[in-house]
Amino acid sequence: GAVVSQHPSWVICKSGTSVKIECRSLDFQATTMFWYRQFPKQSLMLMATSNEGSKATYEQGVEKDKFLINHASLTLSTLTVTSAHPEDSSFYICSARREPPETYEQYFGPGTRLTVT
Amino acid sequence: SQQGEEDPQALSIQEGENATMNCSYKTSINNLQWYRQNSGRGLVHLILIRSNEREKHSGRLRVTLDTSKKSSSLLITASRAADTASYFCATDVRYGGSQGNLIFGKGTKLSVKP
Numbered sequence: 001g002a003v004v005s006q007h008p009s010w011v012i013c014k015s016g017t018s019v020k021i022e023c024r025s026l027d028f029q030a031t032t033m034f035w036y037r038q039f040p041k042q043s044l045m046l047m048a049t050s051n052e053g054s055k056a057t058y059e060q061g062v063e064k065d066k067f068l069i070n071h072a073s074l075t076l077s078t079l080t081v082t083s084a085h086p087e088d089s090s091f092y093i094c095s096a097r098r099e100p101p102e103t104y105e106q107y108f109g110p111g112t113r114l115t116v117t
Numbered sequence: 118s119q120q121g122e123e124d125p126q127a128l129s130i131q132e133g134e135n136a137t138m139n140c141s142y143k144t145s146i147n148n149l150q151w152y153r154q155n156s157g158r159g160l161v162h163l164i165l166i167r168s169n170e171r172e173k174h175s176g177r178l179r180v181t182l183d184t185s186k187k188s189s190s191l192l193i194t195a196s197r198a199a200d201t202a203s204y205f206c207a208t209d210v211r212y213g214g215s216q217g218n219l220i221f222g223k224g225t226k227l228s229v230k231p
Contacts, residue, residue: 034218034219036221042223043222043223044160044205046219046221049218091157093160095160095219105150105162105165107162108161108162110158111157111158111159113157
């Protein structure tokens with residue numbers, strides 16, 4: 001199988017603090033990982049594409065200084081929400097593409113629910 | 118930006134009935150994928166159809182793709198209460214600079230009543 005994990009599964013933090021979310025591919029290597037955000041009852045919106053060993057590519061409208069992405073190894077990407085505010089409360093989901101790309105399929109993590117109070 | 122538009126936005130049926138969800142998209146694609154999401158949970162990959170394919174089956178799922186109309190449909194036959202979830206289509210759009218990220222539609226919320 002191709003399993004992607006996320007940690008933590010949920011987190012509550014105070015406004016102004018930073019939160020780090022980890023995305024790990026457990027049984028395969030992933031040069032490319034993707035970070036999505038999902039607001040309640042809405043669809044997933046791509047935030048950024050994370051590449052191992054290089055800078056992430058951010059989608060238009062996503063602040064790179066606020067959402068720091070580090071893809072330090074072929075099995076781990078982290079998303080740090082800096083100086084979190086209540087409007088950052090959302091469901092954050094990562095996905096990973098197996099390398100070499102046997103298929104176009106992406107494998108999704110279970111998501112992290114962030115609540116900023 | 119969002120590429121796909123699903124309809125209907127919500128669908129309520131009785132167990133045993135078939136459920137059909139449609140997805141339209143705007144740009145050329147390499148493939149189109151359907152995902153399922155239970156409330157507050159992660160996504161489960163259901164089926165992938167490549168741009169050169171017209172129909173694909175997987176168990177009770179049947180997916181069609183019409184690239185001339187830029188649309189796809191997902192049919193769930195003999196639905197079960199456990200099929201209750203949100204269903205999303207996602208397109209793999211490859212263009213200059215793209216790394217194969219998926220663009221998701223707004224989703225169809227399916228409710229199957231026992």
